[in-house]
Amino acid sequence: MKRRNQNPSIRQIAAELEVSKSTVALALNTLEEDCPLASATRTKIREAAHKMGYRTNAIARTMRTGKFNAASLLVGNTHPFFLPAEMVNGMEEVLEQKKYRMQISWLNEDKLSRPNYIPDVLKERSSDGLLIHYPGDIPENIQQSIRRHQIPCVVANNKLESDCVYPDDYGAAFQATQTLLELGHRDIGYLHYYNNSHHYSERDRLKGYTDAMRQAGLKARDLFPEKTIPPLSSIHTRDQRFEMSTTLLQSQDRPTAILCYEIAEAAPLLAAALPLKVSIPGDLSLIAFGRINRNDTGRPLSTVRLRLQEVGQRAAAMLLRKIDAPDIPQKPEIVPLKLESPITVSPPL
């Protein structure tokens, strides 16, 4: 099959109809009421364009106007596949409203380990600004490159001095702990299985919990001090965590409530509670942070949902403001979180 007349330009339409390129552009780019052309001319051109399968070359417009109308999302690699779809969706939604395209590029271990690696997205110009989703500290040479070229830039889901949007992990941990305190709990534990802290949320959730306890005159209680925690990789980790949870639930000084860093911490507890007939929330209140309201524990669980779609929306909106005014630092935006379903929370026995 021959492909003829593929991708006609306004020049070809103009030639076909024996009008000028300007006339074609006018017919195609203005609304009926704003169009200075004779109505018949406009219609004729639009019909021909449709028949010829014309599509505007967005890149040529960029060329002419000097605006890319595009933002790049740079995805960090610390956890190879961590890119929350709802956050990308939130970003895209806001960008799309302003007729911005969204480009995505990924960093990977290999490349970042090269001494002065700079990703293509920073080496060439193809967008008006940069969204960054990078857990932990952004590599120095990447930061330098952004500064050097004064690229408008907003960080999503991470905590910086300015130009960032992140969920209020501190506040939510504080509030969740207070909710438990108000119900009468005094012995509340905090549970996490990570070994060392990459993402600010690891520090902030613990601190929110600790501060709420301290304010109530109580001692914070880190349920498994870091050193004893098995590495995440092994297939036996799941059994180990189940054992650890069982031991905890059977111990004399079992807390009456536990706040978990993530669902991964709560799941073995929920499972271990069943054969021990430890009722949740009757005997033990349980709260975990999570991205969505669903979970795969097979059991109900009170969750503080992270609202990453909103983080994405606000980060994109902030980037659009920075593109308009690159020299004005934007104050960090902190997305409020709340405990949405108090289904595994009740007063202590």
Next chain:
Amino acid sequence: MKRRNQNPSIRQIAAELEVSKSTVALALNTLEEDCPLASATRTKIREAAHKMGYRTNAIARTMRTGKFNAASLLVGNTHPFFLPAEMVNGMEEVLEQKKYRMQISWLNEDKLSRPNYIPDVLKERSSDGLLIHYPGDIPENIQQSIRRHQIPCVVANNKLESDCVYPDDYGAAFQATQTLLELGHRDIGYLHYYNNSHHYSERDRLKGYTDAMRQAGLKARDLFPEKTIPPLSSIHTRDQRFEMSTTLLQSQDRPTAILCYEIAEAAPLLAAALPLKVSIPGDLSLIAFGRINRNDTGRPLSTVRLRLQEVGQRAAAMLLRKIDAPDIPQKPEIVPLKLESPITVSPPL
């Protein structure tokens, strides 16, 4: 802070150094050995470019060469936030190797419900081809638009006549069932909680299971006929599924093995088995399909991992071939799957 000389072009560098634009382009775009310029000229230009913070305008190159060097990913909305990060990563990796950028755009319910809605990504030209991740049937007007403009296009994670890449759900379900049969199981059930079928995997996993059973002269057994299944939305669904799982595990004719559509089906079973002291895999072998080897059930679980990163890689590679030869239909590529950890599989009692 004033931003001076922002985004210099080769013209500005040429003016600064009093050489021609061609000379600058030559110095910047060729390797040392291929460069016809005097070594001193080349060095002088490159240093000036660096000092001035020069970055190539990738869009201007596109303009000149007629190649966008970009692919668009169109994400369907049937399940609002379903976009597997590992698939996007796989696509981006392959595209990036060929110096392609990747653009992403999302369809949403609102827009698709408008009668003749066409997304911007199809209305304007800004990429060389299209990757589609859309569960279920692609809307007719979108298909038409793609054909009309002869846009090179590959569908990822869905089953079509041609130009698509998807995991071998049929084969994997067949094989998983055979694995159980070979261990001596005769009463093997299939469990799914979806109500109506959108994604091909819902039909194919069931069919793979059914065919394997039939081939062994056994009757397939759909554990919960569709009509009795509670809707997914309610917060009580989790409890209902736990109850249903409990009933199933207690029933006289409990199967000796169960193949689950997803981890969501296996999770309530794993939880319900604990208080009933139904040993898994001792009393019941259990296999589920899943995206990753981890799960949030808090318990070990044999998983057929979907290999969506590979789906993404192959889809991108196929798209690159289609961009080179748009008129040649590409045969569907089916990514083989296997049961990676037979941890909850054992012979029947």
Next chain:
DNA sequence: CTGAAAGCGCTTACAG
């Protein structure tokens, strides 16, 4: 109401 012209930042074939 319509057209001619300039120019965005590159690449490339050709001239000298």
Next chain:
DNA sequence: CTGAAAGCGCTTACAG
């Protein structure tokens, strides 16, 4: 070894 020129497909200010 270096430069002048054309042109990709648009948009826009101006001329007639």
